Amino acid sequence: AQSVSQHNHHVILSEAASLELGCNYSYGGTVNLFWYVQYPGQHLQLLLKYFSGDPLVKGIKGFEAEFIKSKFSFNLRKPSVQWSDTAEYFCAVNGGDTGRRALTFGSGTRLQVQP
Amino acid sequence: KAGVTQTPRYLIKTRGQQVTLSCSPISGHRSVSWYQQTPGQGLQFLFEYFSETQRNKGNFPGRFSGRQFSNSRSEMNVSTLELGDSALYLCASSLATTAFYNEQFFGPGTRLTVL
Numbered sequence: 078a079q080s081v082s083q084h085n086h087h088v089i090l091s092e093a094a095s096l097e098l099g100c101n102y103s104y105g106g107t108v109n110l111f112w113y114v115q116y117p118g119q120h121l122q123l124l125l126k127y128f129s130g131d132p133l134v135k136g137i138k139g140f141e142a143e144f145i146k147s148k149f150s151f152n153l154r155k156p157s158v159q160w161s162d163t164a165e166y167f168c169a170v171n172g173g174d175t176g177r178r179a180l181t182f183g184s185g186t187r188l189q190v191q192p
Numbered sequence: 193k194a195g196v197t198q199t200p201r202y203l204i205k206t207r208g209q210q211v212t213l214s215c216s217p218i219s220g221h222r223s224v225s226w227y228q229q230t231p232g233q234g235l236q237f238l239f240e241y242f243s244e245t246q247r248n249k250g251n252f253p254g255r256f257s258g259r260q261f262s263n264s265r266s267e268m269n270v271s272t273l274e275l276g277d278s279a280l281y282l283c284a285s286s287l288a289t290t291a292f293y294n295e296q297f298f299g300p301g302t303r304l305t306v307l
Contacts, residue, residue, distance in 0.1 A: 121298040182235035
């Protein structure tokens, strides 16, 4: 079964610091990769997605992620975080055992940005 | 366009009871997926419905079931509730075209507490 690992469970940063959240997945077949964000009290929202092509993908709110196939990684980055980025971030893949229509999520990383 | 709506938003039940949760997808979306979110297990895929048929299922016991109506609205049912069923249940809808993957849009969730 495919799995997704997010190594950082809780990250605390000061405003303007750079962010990198790690994500590794285990499935070797065709997958699509996603980062979702869950702001306090809000719905899960899609930050960005990788389907094919340029491995560096840009999403909303200044976030970007790089797909490195050889490392099975899809790390999320932001050059300068803001207090409003405080949220929980989930890496996800589709494909594999649950098929192309279902998402397998990582355990999430709680980001706390201090003003 | 209205987003995914879920009712009720909060629910308290006791062990042994059964519960039904409802999800109304975004207008025009034909696929509805359900996920369970818990602090211990994270976000896990339950099942997906399309055209009133379950076409994908996660690794959950048979106490968890669902259905979809002709208007794409979906319900999920949990019978013989256990304490471990306490969770946030998320519904997601998508267009369900023939593409490898269609973006899923998540609802606010129903928080179920089992006492």
